[in-house]
Amino acid sequence: MKFTLLKTCPITGARAGILETAHGIIETPVFMPVATKGSVRGVPWETIENLGAEIVLGNTYHLHIRPGEKFIESVGGLQKWSGWQGPYLTDSGGYQVFSFARRGKAKITDKGVTFKDDLAGNTHHIGPTESMNIQKSLGADIVMAFDHCPSGDATREDVDLAVERTFDWAKQCMEVELKSHQNLFLIVQGGRYEDLRERSLEQLISLDSPGYALGGVSVGETREEVDKVVKAHAKFLPKHKPRYLMGVGTPRDLTVGISSGIDMFDCVLPTRLSRHGSFYGETNKVVSVTQKSFTENSEQPLVPGCECTTCKRFSRAYLKHLFLRSELTVYHYLSVHNFHTLIQLTKRMRKAILEDRFPQFCVEANLVF
Numbered sequence: 001m002k003f004t005l006l007k008t009c010p011i012t013g014a015r016a017g018i019l020e021t022a023h024g025i026i027e028t029p030v031f032m033p034v035a036t037k038g039s040v041r042g043v044p045w046e047t048i049e050n051l052g053a054e055i056v057l058g059n060t061y062h063l064h065i066r067p068g069e070k071f072i073e074s075v076g077g078l079q080k081w082s083g084w085q086g087p088y089l090t091d092s093g094g095y096q097v098f099s100f101a102r103r104g105k106a107k108i109t110d111k112g113v114t115f116k117d118d119l120a121g122n123t124h125h126i127g128p129t130e131s132m133n134i135q136k137s138l139g140a141d142i143v144m145a146f147d148h149c150p151s152g153d154a155t156r157e158d159v160d161l162a163v164e165r166t167f168d169w170a171k172q173c174m175e176v177e178l179k180s181h182q183n184l185f186l187i188v189q190g191g192r193y194e195d196l197r198e199r200s201l202e203q204l205i206s207l208d209s210p211g212y213a214l215g216g217v218s219v220g221e222t223r224e225e226v227d228k229v230v231k232a233h234a235k236f237l238p239k240h241k242p243r244y245l246m247g248v249g250t251p252r253d254l255t256v257g258i259s260s261g262i263d264m265f266d267c268v269l270p271t272r273l274s275r276h277g278s279f280y281g282e283t284n285k286v287v288s289v290t291q292k293s294f295t296e297n298s299e300q301p302l303v304p305g306c307e308c309t310t311c312k313r314f315s316r317a318y319l320k321h322l323f324l325r326s327e328l329t330v331y332h333y334l335s336v337h338n339f340h341t342l343i344q345l346t347k348r349m350r351k352a353i354l355e356d357r358f359p360q361f362c363v364e365a366n367l368v369f
């Protein structure tokens with residue numbers, strides 16, 4: 001993997017770069033659609049390609065439980081199995097197993113997390129070495145370190161422990177030899193405690209991995225706390241390596257992240273919103289397709305002027321009708337608009353960075369950074 005930094009905005013620190021992987025080139029900053037089980041919910045790969053996505057994210061936990069990494073490896077790895085030929089990133093599985101622990105359904109020790117699979121009833125253990133071996137079999141281009149991700153309201157003591165564990169586990173992750181095309185990203189922890197974040201940052205940078213992520217910034221913290229962490233710490237991540245902000249990706253969060261020097265984002269919101277009949281409206285605020293002002297004769301598209309295939313073809317009234325009648329196609333159409341909004345916003349910001357007009361672009365587009 002090769003990361004080339006093309007331009008940095010001297011006022012904000014926003015960056016534009018190119019990330020070359022074995023399965024394709026990614027122009028950064030980039031928004032990554034989430035393909036939890038090896039598919040983006042309700043949106044076929046052809047559409048994901050047409051929307052301009054350059055990399056997708058698969059969830060290690062889900063793929064490990066079903067169909068299992070050994071099976072996926074036996075049929076040629078994630079790309080071959082799922083049919084997405086471009087780059088993949090897999091998370092470590094940590095986020096899911098720690099959320100089990102928060103609900104009292106898993107046990108955390110220095111070795112990792114032990115939990116029960118609700119469906120089959122089997123007991124599983126995932127620690128740093130297990131996570132690396134699973135991700136090695138899955139074969140994604142970018143694999144994430146197994147980190148200890150405490151909840152947003154964890155005590156200082158708990159967060160301190162999570163930072164030390166994350167460091168220990170990062171070292172164990174680095175000991176596992178991955179496939180030649182794979183690259184490990186380490187995840188900075190420390191919650192809302194500035195000194196702990198700084199310590200985590202220093203510890204992980206000393207390990208010199210191919211990329212870094214800011215973790216633990218969307219597990220219950222307030223928006224202000226997340227902004228503060230991103231603005232304060234992104235700039236200290238290694239300059240010539242890709243920087244990833246995990247699980248964050250509303251239009252507003254993308255603006256804050258990109259203007260703070262983050263290169264990669266992922267978020268489940270585009271498809272989750274559509275399942276609730278919601279979409280990114282004219283001012284990038286979330287709007288419900290069922291709202292009263294969308295009357296039966298409303299011929300307007302979701303967002304006037306939007307170039308997505310949904311807005312070019314359908315009226316608000318028609319989409320509202322589909323949603324109220326539970327017609328499955330509506331989830332697809334709304335997802336297309338939501339992905340288009342985030343992917344095109346990211347691409348427009350990239351262009352503005354390359355053309356030395358990023359702060360001006362944000363002001364004109366009414367984006368606060």
Ligand SMILES: [Zn+2]
Pocket residue numbers: 302303306307308309310311312337340
């Ligand atoms: Zn649209």
